Amino acid sequence: MNRSIVEKAQKYFTTGVSLITSSSPHGQNVMAAEWTMQISYKPMLIAIFIHEGNATFKNIKQTREFGINVSSEEQTMAVNIAGGHSRKEIDKLKIKDAFDTIPSKNKLSHDCRVYYKCRM
Ligand SMILES: Cc1cc2nc3c(=O)[nH]c(=O)nc-3n(C[C@H](O)[C@H](O)[C@H](O)COP(=O)(O)O)c2cc1C
Secondary structure (H helix, E strand, C coil): CCCHCCCCCCCCCCCEEEEEEECCCCEEEEEEEECCEEECCCCCCCCCCCCCCCCHHHHHHHHEEEEEECCCCCHHHHHHHHCCCCCCCCCCCHCCCCCCCCCCCCCCHHHHHHHHEEEE
């Protein structure tokens, strides 16, 4: 197939975006992840695809737990920050007014559509 058509199709393919929360060894963190999908009802299984170079990957590899916060339309800015920067450079959760964290491990904010506490 024509390469430019394939590239265009990839660009316009849409899915939802989740905010993946995790902690240690890179500290509390959040990243944006589009490649997140439910793959089984019983048991409930969710697959997420995270690049091994991401701080989130190292956090989850160590703790084997993380949060999936399905983002809402109101969280466009949060998604841009979570997906545009790495915890290896900045502490994204400390950026003023970007994330409305609530005092529950890996749960982000009431703006999220739904929150899943996950373990591997
Ligand atoms: C809308 C959006 C969706 C993304 N989806 C994924 C994804 O599914 N998997 C992934 O590894 N990176 C994805 N990224 C890129 C990561 O969010 C990005 O590399 C981030 O800086 C990683 O943060 P961390 O190093 O703090 O973990 C996405 C970025 C954006 C903006």
